[in-house]
Amino acid sequence: KPKGVMIEHGNIMYSISARNDLYRGPQVFILLSSVSLDSSVAGIFETLTNGGRLILNPTVDAKNLDKIAKIILDQRVTRVIAVPSFYKVLLQKLGGQPNNLRRVTVAGEECPKQLVDEHLNNPNLADCVLYNEYGPTECTIWATYVKYAKNESFKATIGRPISDTRIYILNEAQQLQPKGVIGEIFIGGPGVAKGYLN
Secondary structure (H helix, E strand, O other): OOOOEOOOHHHHHHHHHHHHHHOOOOOEEEEOOOOOOHHHHHHHHHHHHOOOEEEEOOOOOOOOHHHHHHHHHHOOOOEEEEOHHHHHHHHHHHOOOOOOOOEEEEEOOOOOHHHHHHHHOOHHHOOOEEEEEEOOHHHOOOOEEEEEOOOOOOOOOOOEEOOOOEEEEEOOOOOEOOOOOOOEEEEEOOOOOOOEOO
């Protein structure tokens, strides 16, 4: 049964401010998700607060990847947020065509090494940075990120905390675990929601 997460305006302002600190500059963004998903807030407000151009997906059918690829090429889209499995298929649909993508963020699923390699080795994406973000809705969309670079060895990681966010790995007694020891992720900072509705 879904829970209503009580995100306040201050949480969203913090989240978008952290995005603007990391990802500066205007962009052309296409919203690939429903506006009811938390990730839509990231794309919509980051775009608008930076004076970018927002494209609402007119196909209403996220499965029509041929049409989405055409929009990305025709509208000179520079920014995409998608789950890794969706991005993998989108990469195939874009094929060897030159494009204007400058930043792709994957989130919501584990990002496989194969996808990172496909992105980094695609000559049409030489100027496009790939990020992986992690964060539950309860932390206003995201809490950590990792930027993939061509000359770095791949690590399956959720990356580093965004600005003013703290990540702790704790044991069952809620005590800090030593580096490398398994535990549960605890997140602190201005993005943490007030709680659950009712």
